Amino acid sequence: xxxxxxxxxxxxxxxxxxxxxxxxxxxxxxxxxxxxxxxxxxxxxxxxxxxxxxxxxxxxxxxxxxxxxxxxxxxxxxxxxxxxxxxxxxxxxxxxxxxxxxxxxxxxxxxxxxxxxxxxxxxxxxxxxxxxxxxxxxxxxxxxxxxxxxxxxxxxxxxxxxxxxxxxxxxxxxxxxxxxxxxxxxxxxxxxxxxxxxxxxxxxxxxxxxxxxxxxxxxxxxxxxxxxxxxxxxxxxxxxxxxxxxxxxxxxxxxxxxxxxxxxxxxxxxxxxxxxxxxxxxxxxxxxxxxxxxxxxxxxxxxxxxxxxxxxx
Numbered sequence: 001x002x003x004x005x006x007x008x009x010x011x012x013x014x015x016x017x018x019x020x021x022x023x024x025x026x027x028x029x030x031x032x033x034x035x036x037x038x039x040x041x042x043x044x045x046x047x048x049x050x051x052x053x054x055x056x057x058x059x060x061x062x063x064x065x066x067x068x069x070x071x072x073x074x075x076x077x078x079x080x081x082x083x084x085x086x087x088x089x090x091x092x093x094x095x096x097x098x099x100x101x102x103x104x105x106x107x108x109x110x111x112x113x114x115x116x117x118x119x120x121x122x123x124x125x126x127x128x129x130x131x132x133x134x135x136x137x138x139x140x141x142x143x144x145x146x147x148x149x150x151x152x153x154x155x156x157x158x159x160x161x162x163x164x165x166x167x168x169x170x171x172x173x174x175x176x177x178x179x180x181x182x183x184x185x186x187x188x189x190x191x192x193x194x195x196x197x198x199x200x201x202x203x204x205x206x207x208x209x210x211x212x213x214x215x216x217x218x219x220x221x222x223x224x225x226x227x228x229x230x231x232x233x234x235x236x237x238x239x240x241x242x243x244x245x246x247x248x249x250x251x252x253x254x255x256x257x258x259x260x261x262x263x264x265x266x267x268x269x270x271x272x273x274x275x276x277x278x279x280x281x282x283x284x285x286x287x288x289x290x291x292x293x294x295x296x297x298x299x300x301x302x303x304x305x306x307x308x309x310x311x312x313x
Contacts, residue, residue, distance in 0.1 A: 003240055007165065007193070018043055018044075018045050018046050018250065019046060019047075019247045019250045020046070020047035020048070020049070020147045020223040020247065021046070021048045021049070021074045021075060021251055021254060022037075022048075022049045022050075022051070022072050022073045022074050022075070023048060023049070023050045023051070023073060023074065023075040023076075023077065023254075024051045024061065024062060024072075024073040024075070024076055024077070024078070025050065025058065025075075025076075025077040025078055025161055026052070026053065026055040026058050026077070026078035026079055026158075026237075026274050027049070027052070027077055027078070027237070028183050028192070028212070028270075029050070029052045029157055029166065030235070031266075031267075031270050032050055033050070033101050033193055033264055034266050034270070035257075035258065035266055036048050036050065038257075038262055038263065039254055039257050039263075041251075042257070043133060043253070045129050046250065046313065048254075051073070054157035054158055054159070054189075054190055055078045055079045055080050055157070055158060055159030055160075055162070056156050056157050056159070056162075057157065058076075058078050059078070059080055059083050062076070062083075066092075071242065071244050072101050073245075074241065074242060074245035074246065074247060074250075074251040074253065075239060075240070075241060075242070075245075075251050075255070076114075076239065076240045076242060077159070077237065077238075077239040077240075078159055078237065078300055079120075079158045079159025079160050079162070079163065079235050079236065079237045079303065080162070080296060081109070081114075081236040081238060081296065082296050084109075084110070084113070084114050084238060084240055085110070085230045087240075087242075088110045088113050088114075091243060092242060092243045092244070093110065093113040093114065093240045093242060093243060093247050094113070094240075094241040094242060094243050094245060094251075094252075095111065095112045095113055095265065096105065096112060096113075096115070096241050096251075096252045096255055096256075097112065097218075097252075098099060098115065098256065098259075099256065100113065100256060100260075100276075102276060102277060102278060103115075103259060103275070103276065104275065104276075105106075107238075107275055109223055109236075109238060110240075111176070113240055114238035114239060114240035115238055115239060115240075115255065116236065116237065116238050116257075116275050117238075117239055117255075117258040117259060117263070117267075117275055118237075118258075118264070118267040118272040118273060118274055118275050119232055119234065119272065119273035119274070119275055120160065120209055120210070120211060120234070120235045120237050120273075121209070121210045121227065121232040121233060121235065121289060121291065122160055122161075122163065122207060122208065122209060122210075122232060122233035122235055122294075123162050123207075123208070123209075123213070123225055123226060123227050123228065123233075124141075124205055124206070124207065124225075124226040124227075124228060125195060125198050125205065125206040125208045125211045125213045125223055125224070125225065125226075126204065126205055126208075126223065126224040126225075126226055127198050127199070127201055127203065127204055127205075127221075127222055127224075127295070128222055128223075128224055129201055129222050130149060130201050130203070130204035130301070131145075131146070131149060131204035131205055132204070133145070133227075134224060134226045135205060135226065135229045136186070136226070136228065136229050137229055138168060138171075138172065138176075138228055138230060139172075139230075140264055141180060141183070141205065141207075142176075142179050142180065142183055143183075144183075146183065146205055147184045148183075148184035148186075149184070149203055149204030149205055150180065150183065150184065150185050150186070150203065150204070150205045150206070151185065151186040151187065151188055151190065151194055151203045151205075151206050151207075152164060152185065152186075152187060152188075152194070152206065152207040152208070153187070153188055153190050153191050153193075153207075153208065154187050154188065154190070154311060155297060155302060156302070156306070156311060157190055157306060158189075158190055158191055159235070159237070159296075160191060160208075160209055160235045160237075161191075161207075161231055161298050162296050162297050162302070163235045163236075163294035163295070163297075164207055164233055164294075165177070165293040165297040165302065165305050166294065166296045166297035166298070166301060167233050167294050168233075168313055170295045171292070174301070174304060177305060177308060178308060179308075181308055181309060182251060185309070186203070187309055187311060189279060191208050191209050191212050192212060194206050194208055194213045195208055195209075195213060195215075195216050195218070195223075198221075198223065199221035199223060209235075210225050210227070210232070210271070210273075210285075211270060211271035211272045211282070212271070213225045213271075214271030214282055214283075214284070214285070215270065217270050218271070225284075225285075227286060227289050227290065227311070229289075230290070231256045231290045231291060231292035232289055232290065232291055232292065233291075233292050233294050234291040234293055234294060235294045236294060239255055239258065241255060259275070259276060261276075261279070264276050264279040265279070266305050267279075268280055268281070268282050269313070273285065273289075281294060
């Protein structure tokens with residue numbers, strides 16, 4: 001079942017309403033809700049409506065609303081930086097001055113049009129009850145001992161998976177995925193579905209998000225998070241305020257809140273690397289990660305991948 005959620009979160013009776021916001025996101029809803037509720041505790045009476053789905057469906061929804069001349073969201077937060085660049089080029093994102101001391105400049109993009117608020121890596125998830133020896137590099141996934149045990153999410157639905165395809169094609173060539181398919185690569189719709197199947201032992205190795213694996217392991221799943229020695233894929237998932245926002249000041253306040261010590265602590269508790277350098281790392285996570293800056297697959301590459309894997313768009 002596709003993960004489409006429209007949730008309305010608000011606090012009432014705690015003060016006069018300060019306004020309302022609409023957030024479109026591909027982030028895990030439970031994580032978003034925790035952040036929204038923390039923000040609302042500091043801003044009683046604020047109403048925030050959240051639409052959550054996979055990146056591909058979120059982007060399709062925004063495109064349809066723009067074509068109809070009635071775009072809704074005040075805030076955009078998903079794993080498709082290329083689409084944000086497209087909106088920025090059309091003047092459809094609002095510049096938000098950042099006042100957070102110590103924010104790393106490399107995570108501010110578009111001249112202050114969108115910002116990373118925590119870091120997400122695509123890594124190897126390993127079920128050690130299925131696989132004895134975990135892979136250490138991307139090329140290791142081609143080894144015979146991993147035949148039929150490897151899976152990844154659908155890049156038509158998952159922005160993180162779209163980054164996996166684009167980055168690995170750029171670095172290793174499209175033939176890499178042909179060889180993965182020959183070694184039995186499977187496709188699941190989303191990272192959460194894939195991680196749950198990995199936890200049940202239906203797969204031995206997955207190409208998936210590090211924070212999600214940590215969340216499953218915290219529930220008792222026999223999973224190991226392996227950061228490839230030749231580079232985990234750092235997936236851009238920035239947040240932006242739209243030019244058509246009806247409440248841009250409040251939207252900017254929410255964006256800045258995500259960089260606050262409280263929000264960074266929530267990210268860490270839920271398995272993410274924080275973006276602020278003085279925040280602690282997630283429990284058990286390596287202090288340093290060899291990261292590859294992601295490249296999202298372009299439409300031609302995605303079409304080739306769909307044909308190779310027998311996927312429909």
